[in-house]
Amino acid sequence: MAEITAAMVKELREKTDAPMMECKKALAEADGDLARAEEILRVKLGNKASKAATRVTAEGLIGSYIEGGKGALIEVNCETDFVAKNPEFVEFVESLAKKVALENPADVAALSALALGDGTVETTRTALVGKIGENMTIRRFHRVETANKLASYSHGGRIGVLVEYSGDDEVGKDVAMHVAATKPKALDAAGVPAEDIEKERSVAAQKAAESGKPAEIVEKMVEGSIAKYLKEVSLLNQPFVKNDKQTVEQMLKEKKAAVQSFGLFIVGEGIEKAVTDFAAEVASMAKA
Structure with a gap:
């Protein structure tokens, strides 16, 4: 041999x-x-994709695309940070962001069925999985079509933001960077998910109950905690990162600008990652 x-x-x-x-x-x-x-x-x-499909994809890349009043964010996941930097993977993500913005698919399944190259998005994804040898999944996307302006910001491809706004270009850029830094849950307090508020209320109630104070005082403590929480996680109420003496809302008013919506994606957010012993993995490969 x-x-x-x-x-x-x-x-x-x-x-x-x-x-x-x-x-x-x-x-x-x-x-x-x-x-x-x-x-x-x-x-x-050709068989690589089906074998890889069972493996967890918690790394990846956030792509964005803006053309006129159409814009999109997309998260495409892979298994390792190494592949997230692969030029072919990056190109694939960028092409999907453009497709979402311009062709407006209803969901990931509809996006997967769109034409791409000599086939579809799905056949292209499968071929790329086979070629590179890692599982890849299209996780989610956020699309905006508006008469207002759009701005995007990417932090190393791992955090992506898309902002719909009116005002000077600088405002859009500043707000997008602010969102990436502070990660608000909603534009204002009214938009914070009810389940998030209930979780915070439960924690606040348990803490307040430990104080041993009367029930009416405990209730006021809980409501005070919720009010504080809502200010912390709603974009317009947050202290502006470039000047914490004013809120984002006050900054926008001063600039005669407004923010209508924003999208924020963080790579792998909420995905349970497998814990691996990298040294042991390398050692086993060396033995093989």
Whole structure:
């Protein structure tokens, strides 16, 4: 049997973008014949997507696109931060953000059925999973179509913001960066999800009950805590990051501007990540 060297594995990986261990296995099966190994990988890659589909995708990228009054944010997940930086993955995410903004799919399933390249979004995704060797999922998107202005901000591709506003361009940029920094739950107190308020109320009630004060005082303490919480998580009531002496609402009034809505995505938010021993994983690959 031919010796499978690191240089051979590297060359095959560069030609196919297949995972390192798959390249090594293909070369062993082909007895060191690079062309045959490439052929073996191309046959096997078609099945890669179905095998990868069970793996958790908690890393990824937030993409955005704005054209006129149409804008979109999209979150596409993968398994590792390394793949999130892969140029083909980045291009795929950017193409999806544009599709969402301009073609207005109803949901992720509708987006997946749209034409892309020589096939659909879904066939392109599946082929990319096979080529790169990691599971990838289109998780969610946020779209706005408006007569107002739109601004976006990305923090390393891991936090994405889309703001609908009126006023100077600087206002949109400042608000988008503010949202990325403070992560408000809603535009104003009325928009904060009821379940979030109830969770906060439960915690506040338990803390207040420990004070041993009369029931009417406890109730006032709880309501005070809720009022404070609503100010902290609603965009317009938050202290503006560039001048904490005024709220975002006061800043907008001063600039004769307004914010109608915003979208905020954080990569992997709410996804339970698998805990892995990276050192052990590398050691096992080295042994293989």
